[in-house]
Amino acid sequence: MSGTGRPTVVVIGAGTIGLGWITLFLGHGLNVRVNSRAPDARSVVAEGLRTFAPTLLGGPRDPEELLERVTFEPDVARAVEDADIVQENAPEDLALKQRLFEIIGASAPDKALLLSSTSTLLPEAMGARMADAGRLVVGHPFNSPHLVPLVEVVGDEGTAADAVSEAVEFYRSVGKVPVVLRKPIARFVANRLQSALLQESIHLVREGVVTMEELDTVVTQSIGLRWSTIGPFHSFHLGGGEGGLLKWLSHLGVGLETSWAELGRPRMTEETIASLGGEAERLFGAKSYAELARERDRRHVAVLEALEAAAGPGSAG
Amino acid sequence: MSGTGRPTVVVIGAGTIGLGWITLFLGHGLNVRVNSRAPDARSVVAEGLRTFAPTLLGGPRDPEELLERVTFEPDVARAVEDADIVQENAPEDLALKQRLFEIIGASAPDKALLLSSTSTLLPEAMGARMADAGRLVVGHPFNSPHLVPLVEVVGDEGTAADAVSEAVEFYRSVGKVPVVLRKPIARFVANRLQSALLQESIHLVREGVVTMEELDTVVTQSIGLRWSTIGPFHSFHLGGGEGGLLKWLSHLGVGLETSWAELGRPRMTEETIASLGGEAERLFGAKSYAELARERDRRHVAVLEALEAAAGPGSAG
Known part of the structure; x- marks a missing residue:
């Protein structure tokens, strides 16, 4: 845990998926450390929060206020050295992810939970250069991660059972609906x-x-x-x-x-x-990408809120 | 038109799909004549209206009030003789539908629009025993027809273009979202x-x-x-x-x-x-079928209403 007592989640990569996770984690009160080599990482994240914070479930949030709990560390090893949880969002390049997890494995605390947003790779392959890949678990979200509930949780033979259950618990704690695959399969289920x-x-x-x-x-x-x-x-x-x-x-x-x-x-x-x-x-x-994404996300919020209301105790029909 | 000036829709068959159409048409102010050989057709329809009327879009409706605009005629030829529109929902049996449409073609007014809820058959085949099958068009709904917007409108080479456009206009008038297939294909699109x-x-x-x-x-x-x-x-x-x-x-x-x-x-x-x-x-x-269907339909209503609200003029986000 960081000094504030809140868990520190290190988000690696600040592309579309990374920014969605950052918004979600901040919206649930976590501290987020962003690892990105982009020289303008702070303004990229600020812009991402302005895009996504208005469609957080439970009501829009002030992006400036969320930004107060973000820190930036461009060096991977330093970024993860006191991490509770790492959510990695690097490009789908096996060699790149292997190098990343080699560094993460050597630098993060032993108890840290290591999660990857990969949509195509399995833990064993990504962790091939780690001393122990047992706490590396796939947590594959759907776009937008701050909004679409599903996260596919995937381990394989070498994955520790408690790492999988911690991943499930963590994702539930930030409002996601985790589904654990009972065996690994190419490209997962969704x-x-x-x-x-x-x-x-x-x-x-x-x-x-x-x-x-x-x-x-x-x-x-x-x-x-x-x-x-x-x-x-x-x-x-x-x-x-x-x-x-x-x-x-x-x-x-x-x-x-x-x-x-x-x-x-x-x-x-x-x-x-x-x-x-x-x-x-x-x-x-x-329409621009940003405009289309906002429209999509606004409709997602409407449907999710309607389904939640329809499932509520006062709704028995 | 019937004596009241409202169009008369003849619904053939009072199974799940037929009952959904009956509820929808009544909910939009039409007169409905039900053609069913079931001796208890009236009580079947009354029960169907009690099941579906609570989930009509635009708010629940009183099933007893809707029932006032229903008449029953167990003989197909007599049922369709002054029909404006026929919506057929017989079982998926080609020979049966051919015999039905032979009678309908000989008995209904020439200008009547003949619609079939079939999910697998094409107009040419169903109309093989008709003098002229040009006004026979597939209008394939999804379950529940009173609620799920899509209706697939399918003609083939012998179908009159104005029959297709009248079908589209009719379905729009009762709140459906018709999509016309540009060429016939087995089992349609959805x-x-x-x-x-x-x-x-x-x-x-x-x-x-x-x-x-x-x-x-x-x-x-x-x-x-x-x-x-x-x-x-x-x-x-x-x-x-x-x-x-x-x-x-x-x-x-x-x-x-x-x-x-x-x-x-x-x-x-x-x-x-x-x-x-x-x-x-x-x-x-x-849970019983009826209970599961009610839950499904209640959620459908919630999502449809939420999406309509999200698309409204005050929702630009």
């Missing part, structure tokens, strides 16, 4: 699921069944709405009426396999990429 | 997308990466939330930061094809179906 849907989405747009805009409308106005409220299995269980999922699956049975075989297999040629990129630019290009 | 996600969901549960409950949590706490607010292309466009979807796709490029090739291909054996069905029963079986 990205695999969205990748499966993206494949068919690209197929349908490339085949001219719907435009990109229409595809997005189909999703938000049906399955997106549904899956924000109940998950796919819960939903298909209801699809079976009184007989539940068993009836639904028995009814469709092998027909499901047939329908899966008929899903599209688009080729990601340069022409396809250029065509989809151009269509997205026409659809969304009139 | 079911293909959810089928793609289901395939990978079953794979991940069967592989023991997560339980069914954890899979549902992953979805509701990440991509479900996200896709209730913005669609997948919009979302991936933001994933590319300032460079948008073009940058995101260029960065991943052929890697996407590799990741798609690694998605699961579960076999729907009897053992798999029994295992998944049993897990769902353990998860959800303590």
Whole structure:
């Protein structure tokens, strides 16, 4: 613990993901030390707080006030030397992460919990140059980390069980919904699921069944709405009426396999990429990234707050 | 038009989907004639209205009051003879629907708009025994039709263009969000997308990466939330930061094809179906279908109202 008695979280990297974590951790009263080699790290973080603090759950926060609990240390070894928790957000480059965790492992206290936001790498690989990678755990967030509840917690064979449970406890303490993967798998769960849907989405747009805009409308106005409220299995269980999922699956049975075989297999040629990129630019290009992100996050807040209210004790319908 | 000047919609079939449509149409002030051969059709509809009317958008409605605008006619030919619009919800049986639309085509006024809730059949096939199937259009809703906005509007080569545009106009008039498919495709768009996600969901549960409950949590706490607010292309466009979807796709490029090739291909054996069905029963079986459906619909209302409020003029953030 730092001198104030609050845990000190060291956030490595101040890109989009790092800034989301910084905002979330500060919003929950933690002290944050930012490790970034950017010479303007302080102004980058100040700007990030101005962007994200208005959409913190539980109400907007004053970014200037949050900034008072941030310190900056551009040297990794010095940044982590009294860390309670490290959340690493370096680029998805295995050699780079291995070097980083080698330094972190040698410099952080033995009891420090080491978390990585990686979306593709596993602890064993990232910790290959550490004396002991047992306290290195993947904590993979979704964009925006300060707002979207899920964090996928992933260990592998060499990971200490108590490091995984500490990671779960830590993420819960800052309002996240951690899900521990029971075995490691490439690209984890949520990205695999969205990748499966993206494949068919690209197929349908490339085949001219719907435009990109229409595809997005189909999703938000049906399955997106549904899956924000109940998950796919819960939903298909209801699809079976009184007989539940068993009836639904028995009814469709092998027909499901047939329908899966008929899903599209688009080729990601340069022409396809250029065509989809151009269509997205026409659809969304009139607004800046910051403006689109603010709109998205404002809607996320609205939905999360509505679901929380609907789940509340006074809402039994 | 019927004598009251309000359009008369004939709803064929009073199962779950039919009851949802009946509730929606009544809630928007239309007269509804129900064609059902069930001897207790009136009490089935009364019960359906008691179930669905509390979750009508715009506020709950009195089911008894709605019931005053319903008439019943068990004979199909007589039911449709002065119809303005027919919404058909018979079981997914091609021969049955062909016989139904043969009768409907011979008995309904020439100007009547003929809509089918089918999730798998196309107008040409369903209308094979009609003198003219040009005014037969698919209007495929999602469960619950009175609540989930999407309706997929599908014609094929023989469909009259003005029938499609009248269908769009009609569905908009009752608060739906119609999306017209630009070409017919098996199982339309939304079911293909959810089928793609289901395939990978079953794979991940069967592989023991997560339980069914954890899979549902992953979805509701990440991509479900996200896709209730913005669609997948919009979302991936933001994933590319300032460079948008073009940058995101260029960065991943052929890697996407590799990741798609690694998605699961579960076999729907009897053992798999029994295992998944049993897990769902353990998860959800303590509550009745009606109770689960009410909870789902209450959350749908909460999210839809929150998104509408967030999109309102006073919400610019």
